[in-house]
Amino acid sequence: MLDKEEYQLTIDASVLYYLEGKTQSQIAKELFLSRPKVSRLLKKARELQIVDISINYQNEDIERLQGEVRRKFNVPNVIVAKTLTDENETLREVGKAAAKELAMYLHDNMTLGISWGKNVRMTASYLKKHRYINMRIVELFGAISYDLNETDMLSIGRSISSKLNGKLYPLPSPIYINDPNARKAIIETPLIQNTLSKISDCDLILTGIGAIDSEALQTLWDSYVEADMKEQIIGNGGVGFILAHFFDKNGEFLDITVNECVIGIQTETIKTKKIFAIASGKEKARAIYASLRGGLINTLISDEETLKTVLKMTEK
Amino acid sequence: MLDKEEYQLTIDASVLYYLEGKTQSQIAKELFLSRPKVSRLLKKARELQIVDISINYQNEDIERLQGEVRRKFNVPNVIVAKTLTDENETLREVGKAAAKELAMYLHDNMTLGISWGKNVRMTASYLKKHRYINMRIVELFGAISYDLNETDMLSIGRSISSKLNGKLYPLPSPIYINDPNARKAIIETPLIQNTLSKISDCDLILTGIGAIDSEALQTLWDSYVEADMKEQIIGNGGVGFILAHFFDKNGEFLDITVNECVIGIQTETIKTKKIFAIASGKEKARAIYASLRGGLINTLISDEETLKTVLKMTEK
DNA sequence: ACACTTAGTGCACATATGTTCAAACATAGC
DNA sequence: GCTATGTTTGAACATATGTGCACTAAGTGT
Structure with missing residues (x-):
């Protein structure tokens, strides 16, 4: 996509332009390029996130919002x-904020459980490289390649573990398996078994929150959930899901088959773990509200408008 | 300096321009301002670091350098x-990098020791606000207002403790006091005593490294060190100082009066603590080299050229 | 009340930046 | 080796941005 020389040139131009404040003409001369070329390099640098522009928008509105959510739902960190x-x-902004906050929680000798989805992927993409000692990354439920996309060809797990210098425990399996024999067979596979055994060690779990009828759920449904399960979820009052498990409007996990046949983490384990959740978008407000009520979340990363909507729900 | 409304306007304009990619004319319309006004707001936003532009310049050169320094001097983190x-x-860049790295080490229930100087101040200015629980900030040696400058009117300690929600233990005293009686009197002041007693609790110490003949030392000398001490330091082969204590080319603390009469941390304590040092500029290379050889540093934040110079010194 | 200073405004201009386009160049297929 | 196809280039143009300057309004001292 970008050869090494060009990459270095892109960095050099970016440094000269954004940090040293030179004009594109000056840079062009200095690097023996045409001025339009410099302009194009800088554009590429922004696109590829070589240049990162962030804004410190701490203001009272946001701080108040943060405090209110924290107090109303008794969430430790928002x-x-x-x-x-x-x-x-917005997704990008939330991802950036999440990556920054997550870095606060990371340390040597830790086990980090991860989920799938847009939010987690975006967070991963903004994580800074850091060579932690003895770091483990555990995929918490199955999913064969469903989240691969064109941009980065790595699974989220691979991308995170390479950035943090961690060992990845992958879970190459379907998310849901109903048939007891098939389940048993999969779970007893040494590779799968090895990963599953690491789930209880997780010091922190990184995940998104899904809403029923959301795009993410559509993907799940298309690929993994049979039609009757769909009805079961809705019929039992499901409003959202987290780590592939569905919950109702109070954030209580539904007592249905789908929740029981996940290859990966169990509902009981979810309740005991520190959950770092990234979720934004008004369409997720109901699901976020429910998961907060259920006390499922320890750290919530979201955006202003979404949280305002969530807060309004408490008023009714 | 900037009233609340203008401040909000500055943030809004920055978001629209840098994050949403609108043109200044569009923004002017939207916020009911003239275009030049928007241009000026954006300029101010950059100056006040409301907008922060950073570049991901991980490349092989820098990684190699990092590894070499780490291995050659056995420093845990560079x-x-x-x-x-x-x-x-450059100072800015180093400060930014330091703030980011420091955030990795900060956590609830910790005691952070701090020093004075350009580097620490710059690092402090890039620290992000975060409400840590039970955080203490301890000034490690005296200095009455010598580091106050026009830009921010807060002492470094105040600025750090307000950002991290920590309790500040200040040390309002001269750095050096030779006279035993005066020393005793100062040290026994309850306020001073209280701070001194917290020094041994420090989990991490944030400091710069000073070079003999540097500008920083000049300030020290002008204000606190008498002429004969100056000769003593040079006569005994002093090449640098850290936390107000002077060391020789091997990073061994000099056995001289100045080092004994600091109001604050002691040489023996320095050796046992985790030191997070920020130091850049070629004129500091010798001092950095010495402190690395002496094993004084746990984490070193510096810049490319300075570290190249430091590495060259190992060849001789 | 008056002159005088100061900080802030927007116009008009100078400069810097982004983009279109035609030509040059590279790449793959035959 | 040659055409077809797609990419990359910089000149020229269109647009966006920064700033000197003259002007205004608000504050300050006499």
């Missing part, structure tokens, strides 16, 4: 990113 | 910032 007009840009 | 043409800009 981070609020700015909501932008473009939904994808 | 972070290398980019050297820019302007010295102050």
